[in-house]
Amino acid sequence: MLALALFAVLVPLATARPANLEWGAGQGFVAPFLTNSMTHAPPYPKNGNDVYLTDGPYNNWTYGQNQVIKWVSPYNQGDFCFDAGLEPKDGTRLKIWQCYPGAPQQTWDVADGHIKLAGKNLCVDVPNGNKTAGFLQLWTCDKRNPNQIFGEFCGSRGSGPYPSGG
16 A cells, blocks of 8 residues: 555655655655865765765756756765666665666666666665664665555645654
């Protein structure tokens, strides 16, 4: 039932407007690891940085054109996409990388609450359901696995896509 509710949630992510990408119903938000610099410049994205879960909303994700999931930098530092690497398999850490339209490692199918690498049976997964793992990984898709259910968060609890109370 939750997967069906999340399917309706992920469809709006196909628009160009940035949105939060949430794991489960309020369990964590997807964010790119940003490299901290020693200067006063804001943290910046870097090719190969992990994608992980954080407690706070991170509303800079889009999904749509070319089936990419893109993080749009609020600091005009370029766009970075979900990237599965050149040899994705169970346990591969999800990274951000400069967007390359049509790159197979950056092409995703989003349906039924799952984010699946196009042409592969690998889904974005929270390792062992542990949001403090520090990274997200790819794992064989399993529609019953709650570690692979993601959705868009559109506002405060009760007015967003999830039922009141999560």
